[in-house]
Amino acid sequence: MVKTKGKTTTGSRLFDVINIVILLLLVLACLYPVWYVFVASFSESSSITANAGKLLWPKGFSLTAYTNAFKHPLIVSGYKNILFILIFSLPLNMLLTLLCAFFMSSQKIMFKKAIVSFFMFTMFFSGGLIPSYLNQRELGLYNNLWALIIPGALSLYNAIICRSAIDAIPDSLIESAYMDGANDFTILFKIITPLIKPTLAVLLLYYGVGHWNGWFSASIYIKDRNLLPIQNVLRAVLLANDQSLNQGASSLDSVNTFAETIKYSAIVISTLPILCIYPFLQKYFIKGVMIGAVKG
Template sequence: MLVRKHKSKELLQETTGDRIFGVFNTGFMVLLIIACLYPIWYVICASFSSSGAIQANVGKLLWPKNFNFGAYKMALQHPLISSGFRNIFLILLGSLPLQMVMTILCGYFMAARRVMFKKYIVGMFMFTMFFSGGLIPSFLNQKSLGLYDNLWALIIPGALSLYNAIICKSAIDGIPNSLFESAYIDGANDFTVLTKIVIPLIKPTLAALLLYYGVGTWNNWFSASILIENNNLLPIQNILRAVLLANDQTLNSAAANTNDINTFAETIKYAAIVISTVPILMIYPFLQKYFVKGVMIGSVKE
């Protein structure tokens, strides 16, 4: 026993190599954090600076130069940015409930144990996950359905992600089968089982899926660039893309005061980035406690 205790103490002692590794590991992680955070900090500082100071700045930017809120004032007052936020919130309001309902129903069906032709139906689901008609047929199909240049074009086609439905299915598979059998013996139907047993038990997973759908919808600019022609119907990410790539022509075209736009022509880009990023970042802290638990459900089997 004494020999074993002595050996265990030696194993617990930190060696010189462990200390060296810890120092290098800590230093590397600090440098990695700085490399990841500095671009964000640069954008924030530039958004509160004057355009002339940013254009004259050479090298790193640690603090705002000629601190002012002019770029944010111009960005928030611009009609295209305000309509972009209105459109993206309308899209989220319409798409998130539809996506969650479709995902829960699809996941519950794939997790069901006694369903006729389930194997073949799930096979059809999986086929659509790997093969699609392509961009042009999808565009022609949505145009023929009257979805072109309409916000519904950004809501209905993305109503279900099969990948997220598979995650939901894995969470349902983790529920003991005895709960379902007890509910059926007591006379419950599938709707009651789904609403009273399944949904309350997989809330962490649903919160993670809600975050997936929300971030994906918020960042989706490609669909709108193809299906939306009216600038007043474009979501905020498309407006941001136009600001960054079109040399501010989108902003200049509808500007009420050209001199103000010219004054903040450079910094308004950074202000638009911050404005379009902050809302989605504010949602994550409220779902963080469910996020890790939600993505882990179904990943470990006993």
């Protein structure tokens, strides 16, 4: 805020007011769709279908949408599948990221520049979708949840962020550990890892959100609908055009009515868990990302 002789000028006050109004409008524009979906999920489906305007409170409070959603077999299996993916993929993601970052930050390694250049090459060039599909099928990963875990086990972008955090650790600390007889694994897991926890927390969230929101790979490599993750199930519910997927609609008047009933509740069910995690890791965001941005 601009001050002249200890007083706030009229122009600066007007500037602040305009900024506050614009930011409030942006906040409302971003939050209202979220609030609409949340409120609609607790409303009666007939009221939501007939409603054509804004929605601030539930119309005819009802939990039928959530009851129908959890009765849908694919939503339950979708949750089981995504939990399976997270349980096995996140430890693998973090382990490979740490190992790759430690290698790239290590000194006196033969052909290091050539190997790192090869790593970088994979960030800009790939074989494409068809070769990847054929490779997955030949490896026996087609129609298998491991097809969603193994190919994306390491993100080089995240490894570079982790390497930058490791580079911020004083070299004297690592050298003294070597002089005391510590090996590479001891240094990595007992010295480096505790010192870069904020960065690891951010990377863990990056990987977790990526797996939770990922749907494209499953739509390519997964054929059995009982193996679909929750986001693919949500996509089918929102599109409401897959007759075979909506087999749970037999107790309702039509497939469209069923899809309309669980559409909003399915959105809440699929997004609420990941939203609940953000507040616990928010404090690590700024510190973790800034550590990774100090060095290239």
